[in-house]
Amino acid sequence: MKTENKTLNIAGKKTQLTILGEGPPLLYLHSAGGETEPIAFHHKLAEKYTVYLPAHPGFALSEGLDQIEDIHDLAWHYVDLLGELNLENVPVVSYSLGAWTAAEVKLIRPNLIGPLVMIAAAGLHVDGSPMEELFIDSFDKLRELLFFDPASQEAIDYFPADTNDPRILMWLRAREATARVGWNPYLHDPKLAGHLHRLDGPVQVIWGRHDKLIPLAHGEYYTEHLPNAKLAVLEECGHMVPYEKTDEAAAITLDFLGSV
Amino acid sequence: MKFFAFHLMPWDRLPDDFAEKYDTAWTWLPNEMFDPEHGGELYNNYLDQLVLADQLGFDGVCVNEHHQNAYGTMPSPNLMASILARQTKNCRIAVVGNAIPFYDPPTRCAEEFSMIDCISGGRLIAGLVVGGGPEYYSFSKNPTFAREMYREAFDLIIRAWTEPGPFEHYGKHWKLKYVNPWPRPIQQPHPPIWIPGAGSRETIQFVAQRRFAYMGIPYFHMDFFQRNFDMFRDECEKCDYTTDPEQLGWLLPIYCAETDEQAWAEYEPHLWYFVKKLLKGLVVFPPGYTSARSIAGIQKGLQQFMSTCETREDIEAGGYAIVGSPDTVRQKLSERIKKLGVGNLLGLFQLGTLPHDMTCKNMKLFAEKVMPGLREEMNAALTS
Numbered sequence: 001m002k003t004e005n006k007t008l009n010i011a012g013k014k015t016q017l018t019i020l021g022e023g024p025p026l027l028y029l030h031s032a033g034g035e036t037e038p039i040a041f042h043h044k045l046a047e048k049y050t051v052y053l054p055a056h057p058g059f060a061l062s063e064g065l066d067q068i069e070d071i072h073d074l075a076w077h078y079v080d081l082l083g084e085l086n087l088e089n090v091p092v093v094s095y096s097l098g099a100w101t102a103a104e105v106k107l108i109r110p111n112l113i114g115p116l117v118m119i120a121a122a123g124l125h126v127d128g129s130p131m132e133e134l135f136i137d138s139f140d141k142l143r144e145l146l147f148f149d150p151a152s153q154e155a156i157d158y159f160p161a162d163t164n165d166p167r168i169l170m171w172l173r174a175r176e177a178t179a180r181v182g183w184n185p186y187l188h189d190p191k192l193a194g195h196l197h198r199l200d201g202p203v204q205v206i207w208g209r210h211d212k213l214i215p216l217a218h219g220e221y222y223t224e225h226l227p228n229a230k231l232a233v234l235e236e237c238g239h240m241v242p243y244e245k246t247d248e249a250a251a252i253t254l255d256f257l258g259s260v
Numbered sequence: 261m262k263f264f265a266f267h268l269m270p271w272d273r274l275p276d277d278f279a280e281k282y283d284t285a286w287t288w289l290p291n292e293m294f295d296p297e298h299g300g301e302l303y304n305n306y307l308d309q310l311v312l313a314d315q316l317g318f319d320g321v322c323v324n325e326h327h328q329n330a331y332g333t334m335p336s337p338n339l340m341a342s343i344l345a346r347q348t349k350n351c352r353i354a355v356v357g358n359a360i361p362f363y364d365p366p367t368r369c370a371e372e373f374s375m376i377d378c379i380s381g382g383r384l385i386a387g388l389v390v391g392g393g394p395e396y397y398s399f400s401k402n403p404t405f406a407r408e409m410y411r412e413a414f415d416l417i418i419r420a421w422t423e424p425g426p427f428e429h430y431g432k433h434w435k436l437k438y439v440n441p442w443p444r445p446i447q448q449p450h451p452p453i454w455i456p457g458a459g460s461r462e463t464i465q466f467v468a469q470r471r472f473a474y475m476g477i478p479y480f481h482m483d484f485f486q487r488n489f490d491m492f493r494d495e496c497e498k499c500d501y502t503t504d505p506e507q508l509g510w511l512l513p514i515y516c517a518e519t520d521e522q523a524w525a526e527y528e529p530h531l532w533y534f535v536k537k538l539l540k541g542l543v544v545f546p547p548g549y550t551s552a553r554s555i556a557g558i559q560k561g562l563q564q565f566m567s568t569c570e571t572r573e574d575i576e577a578g579g580y581a582i583v584g585s586p587d588t589v590r591q592k593l594s595e596r597i598k599k600l601g602v603g604n605l606l607g608l609f610q611l612g613t614l615p616h617d618m619t620c621k622n623m624k625l626f627a628e629k630v631m632p633g634l635r636e637e638m639n640a641a642l643t644s
Contacts, residue, residue, distance in 0.1 A: 065404075074539040135546060135547060137544065139546075167553050169553065172520040172547070172552035172555055173552050175547040175548075176404055176548040176552060178547070179402065179403060179404050179546070179547035179548050180402070180404045180548065183396075183400070183401075183403065183404065183547075184400040184401070184402055186400070219615075
């Protein structure tokens with residue numbers, strides 16, 4: 001598959017961008033896990049689209065976290081990035097931290113984002129359904145938190161094996177970049193819920209039934225309060241939807257994007 | 261040479277199955293375990309111990325700040341220091357320190373420290389700290405801003421003490437139209453400043469450049485302290501001066517009894533309560549608290565942390581605690597103080613379950629049979 005790696009300068013922030021596949025453009029906004037190298041889910045999307053896969057500031061080789069103080073700064077970064085790529089009304093597939101970011105971008109520049117897929121999205125505080133603590137050190141506990149089957153090979157391979165693993169520095173950088181925008185308020189924007197009625201474009205919400213980090217109630221809240229949203233719930237699936245239900249999530253995504 | 265009695269004010273009643281049932285003595289440890297009636301007794305015992313230190317001729321007492329944990333139940337060291345300002349007569353009162361990113365605005369710290377300095381007649385030592393890793397969870401303070409908040413708060417506090425008010429402060433984290441703290445400290449231009457550190461070069465350079473005092477954060481292997489104190493001396497030389505030993509402090513648990521054997525027999529269960537229960541969860545690095553590179557590097561230092569100890573021999577070999585008869589304690593301390601080149605010894609004489617009477621006995625033996633000779637010997641050694 002055609003793959004291109006670029007380094008962009010987005011308002012002074014060095015930004016890693018991977019471009020994958022051929023076809024109409026699609027922007028993918030990644031999660032706190034930092035899936036900035038193409039994964040199987042991206043490849044599925046790239047069969048029909050040219051997938052733009054940027055790394056958020058502070059993730060992978062992207063810099064400029066010192067210019068990011070909250071989720072709004074991150075959203076404005078993507079306003080700049082979409083301008084640089086000359087993209088408007090572009091379909092966006094977004095996951096967790098990325099889905100929260102996508103919602104914030106669409107609020108401030110509704111014309112930039114077209115149909116939107118929000119997978120296991122952060123961004124809300126839902127009374128009675130608190131998000132679990134993401135910022136813990138134990139990989140075993142994180143595996144339990146994030147995966148439906150923490151014993152699967154996928155779950156084991158996902159995290160660095162120990163502190164000698166070469167991925168550890170990138171992992172720590174990703175954690176820091178997530179904490180920058182998501183420490184307090186914890187992985188949400190208190191004002192976002194009040195703005196949801198303004199996000200009136202088509203939205204496909206996708207959630208794992210057994211998401212422990214961000215419970216399904218958040219997906220239901222998004223779906224009920226977005227004017228034009230539908231929800232797909234995946235069984236035997238935790239927070240790691242693109243990894244645990246690659247084919248199903250990709251099929252729902254492509255169906256939705258093809259139908260709007 | 262100066263001798264200080266350091267107190268954490270720890271909780272002494274963690275359950276026997278604590279190790280199996282709980283991952284940490286911090287942040288998430290259910291506060292139902294704190295019994296307020298018993299807490300009141302402990303606080304009063306602990307204050308009595310620090311007042312005793314003054315009566316026994318210690319140069320100073322130390323209190324410190326921690327939140328939502330069993331290791332140190334002293335969320336406001338300033339409350340304790342203000343009681344001690346009244347109840348002690350001669351000793352220095354070192355607050356090591358206030359976690360200034362959590363003070364909103366940080367000028368509160370300047371104000372409270374000034375009050376303590378006034379009440380005590382100018383006996384305060386002002387410790388300014390960034391706050392422990394776990395406390396960024398306890399306060400939901402974003403740790404990726406910890407260092408820049410610390411620097412902003414630090415400079416603001418120094419200005420509040422030294423510049424006539426009112427003045428404006430428009431920083432990144434605090435915006436204050438009027439900075440004009442009443443009262444001002446007795447000690448001019450401001451109380452002596454102590455900054456604790458766990459070995460990060462950035463902190464060591466900062467303290468050396470400003471000629472403040474660097475306190476070695478405890479529970480590490482002797483070699484780890486040696487490296488850090490040597491690094492500090494090098495940094496002072498780079499700033500064109502030679503370190504005054506009183507710019508360096510070394511904190512460690514000390515227990516003295518009549519004989520070596522008795523000391524170990526009395527002390528050991530309490531030491532292990534401290535090591536295996538209270539230290540659990542202390543070393544946490546939330547994201548961004550230090551750089552990713554430092555966190556990766558600190559793992560190495562953690563292999564020399566006290567909680568890795570399993571036996572009495574491990575404790576003795578690493579110098580994690582000094583335990584024995586007055587002669588043994590004096591001899592070991594003398595050797596190590598000379599080697600480390602420190603001018604302040606911060607003894608932790610109570611560390612959790614150690615009962616009040618044994619703590620007092622420990623302090624008395626130390627003050628009467630160790631301190632005078634050691635003081636003389638060190639003063640001679642340090643001036644020679």
